[in-house]
Amino acid sequence: MPTLQIGRKQIPYELRRSAEASERRITITPGHVEVLALTSDDDDDIAGFLGRKRQWVFNTVREMERITSDRHAVPRFMTGSKILYRGRRMRLTVRRTDGDRIELSFHNGFVVDLPSWADGDIDKLVARELKLWLKRRVRRDVKEIVADYSRRFGLAPRSIRVADFANGWGSCGAEGNILINWHLVFAPMKVLEYVVAHELCHLRLRSHGSEFWDFLRTIAPGFEASKAWLDANQGSLSAEFLDC
Structure with missing residues (x-):
């Protein structure tokens, strides 16, 4: 593994090349530094890029070491934290990057990239981005189910x-105006679909009589399992953990 020498400190890093990348990037998590290079870069290009970023790399690696050594100072939203999403607890990775904006992505877990200017209450920044992302995602899900x-x-x-x-x-x-609680983003998709189908049935049948449940069973067979899950787990579907 290549290393970056900064004074007496040697910082090992993983070099990855991407044909899709439009610019070079460095991401830093506790114990790991990744350098994303262009496929056209030669050794001098990479060395020059790292040279320009050496002070930022040094400071950020030192910050990560401080966070992991001072366990009492570890934020709630850090690499390894678990975020409830669609009925499963998904891993969160918080990285420092040399980019110019906060970015959040999801692929079998949440990844939050924090630029160098992001300072102060990191918990609050990460929580805000997670909340915005989750709200957007559940809105998209509800629109697709309704369609x-x-x-x-x-x-x-x-x-x-x-x-x-x-x-x-x-x-x-x-x-005929329907409202859905966004906290259902924490429940399995089948549960969200059941709630949406339930409210859509009220477009035809206002009461909860036997005719209503029969109609719901027609359009959402097996909804009983989702209803039982929601009844049993509704207390855990709270977004309070995102209120920093």
């Missing part, structure tokens, strides 16, 4: 909105 049920069963609400509820998981107004 599918509208196409298959002709259940088209006047409007659909995802919001923060004090109580309950969804509602359907008399004018």
Whole structure:
């Protein structure tokens, strides 16, 4: 593994080349430094890039070492933390990069890239990005579910909105406006689909009589399992952990 010499300190790093990358990048997590280079870069290009970034690399590696050594100072949102998403606890990775903006991506886990200017309350920054991402994702999920049920069963609400509820998981107004609690992003997709289907059924049947449940069973067979899961786990579907 190549190393970067800064004074007396040797910092090993992993070199990765990408044909898709438009610019070079360095990402740093506790115990690991990755340098992303262009496929056209030669050794001098990489050495020059690292030379320009050497002080930032040194300071950031030292910051990561301090965080991992002072366990009492470890933030809640750090590499290795678990974030509940769609019924599973997914690993969070928080990295320092030489980019110019905060970026969040998801692939079998959450990855938050923090630029050099991001300082102060890192917990609050990461929590804010996670909350925004989760809200956007559940809005997208709800829109896709509604579009599918509208196409298959002709259940088209006047409007659909995802919001923060004090109580309950969804509602359907008399004018056909549907609200869904965004905290359902923490539940399995089948549970979110059940709640959306439940509210869509109210477009035709306002009460919870036997006819309503029969109709729901027609459009969402086996919904009982999702309803039972929600009844048993609703206390854990809270976004309070994101309030820093």
